[in-house]
Amino acid sequence: MNFENILVNKTAALAQITINRPKKLNALNKATIEELHHAFDALESDENIKAIIITGSGEKAFVAGADISEFANFSVEEGSTLARAGQEMLFDFVENLATPVIAAINGFALGGGLELAMACHFRIAADTAKMGLPEVSLGVIPGYGGTQRLPQLVGKGKAMEMIMTAGMISADDAKDCGLVNHVTTQEELLPLAEKIASKILRNSPVAISAAIVAINANFKDGVNGFNTEIEAFGASFGTQDFKEGTTAFLEKRKPNFSGN
Numbered sequence: 534m535n536f537e538n539i540l541v542n543k544t545a546a547l548a549q550i551t552i553n554r555p556k557k558l559n560a561l562n563k564a565t566i567e568e569l570h571h572a573f574d575a576l577e578s579d580e581n582i583k584a585i586i587i588t589g590s591g592e593k594a595f596v597a598g599a600d601i602s603e604f605a606n607f608s609v610e611e612g613s614t615l616a617r618a619g620q621e622m623l624f625d626f627v628e629n630l631a632t633p634v635i636a637a638i639n640g641f642a643l644g645g646g647l648e649l650a651m652a653c654h655f656r657i658a659a660d661t662a663k664m665g666l667p668e669v670s671l672g673v674i675p676g677y678g679g680t681q682r683l684p685q686l687v688g689k690g691k692a693m694e695m696i697m698t699a700g701m702i703s704a705d706d707a708k709d710c711g712l713v714n715h716v717t718t719q720e721e722l723l724p725l726a727e728k729i730a731s732k733i734l735r736n737s738p739v740a741i742s743a744a745i746v747a748i749n750a751n752f753k754d755g756v757n758g759f760n761t762e763i764e765a766f767g768a769s770f771g772t773q774d775f776k777e778g779t780t781a782f783l784e785k786r787k788p789n790f791s792g793n
């Protein structure tokens with residue numbers, strides 16, 4: 534598939550998506566959001582791909598937000614449609630993928646950029662990265678899930694402060710409050726993401742997908758996460774990966790998971 538605003542690379546079971554609009558600090562315009570949807574959708578359908586890393590091109594920005602030039606003249610209806618369509622097409626879509634997605638935050642992750650990173654399954658950051666939700670400084674609020682996912686990750690009080698002040702926090706502060714899991718140098722960012730991904734790749738893809746569903750159930754309205762876990766746990770017993778994992782353990786060898 535040919536894209537204008539993103540790059541997609543595959544190495545064995547690992548895919549990397551790079552948002553590639555460096556002159557606009559990788560801001561998410563409509564076309565980029567659509568391309569990201571198609572890329573994630575294609576990688577999810579590719580049975581060889583077992584983990585995805587997403588990052589931004591250059592050393593300055595992961596994503597500096599939604600593209601302000603595109604919505605500056607929007608009406609109330611257009612604003613609602615922008616948020617709803619974006620959430621469905623990209624942010625909720627990524628969060629609910631069966632394939633694990635790691636955000637490697639290489640610079641500014643602001644507004645929609647931080648919202649995209651928060652929709653990923655977890656995040657690591659370069660020590661130069663800066664993160665924030667500056668929307669209220671523009672007279673809007675976060676519209677791609679930021680008011681929901683930031684409190685889930687950092688707690689209500691910290692999220693209130695970050696959103697109300699529109700300020701940016703450093704990578705170390707983001708690690709302290711649970712927004713990112715690891716901080717490293719810019720040079721080591723992608724190697725670290727690949728190292729973590731390689732640990733994921735050793736495990737059962739079907740069990741990992743079920744774990745994503747069960748963990749996400751904790752944050753869904755009207756869904757009993759414990760029931761989701763019980764059902765997913767039971768279903769594991771019917772998979773080939775379960776038979777392979779338990780047999781390999783008993784035979785004192787490494788498992789060779791098929792992902793079925």
Ligand code: COA
Pocket residue numbers: 556557558560597598599600601602641643644645667668671
């Ligand atoms: N939407 C559209 N364009 C953006 C953008 C965004 N969110 N963020 C950066 N850009 C563009 C700038 O307009 C500029 O384009 P130009 O060279 O054609 O004028 C280019 O990217 C470089 O940005 P610039 O502001 O010159 O870089 P800087 O180093 O001075 O500042 C930031 C970096 C991130 C602090 C600043 O770009 C910024 O505040 N961006 C907006 C962040 C934001 O509010 N995001 C939330 C949107 S809801």
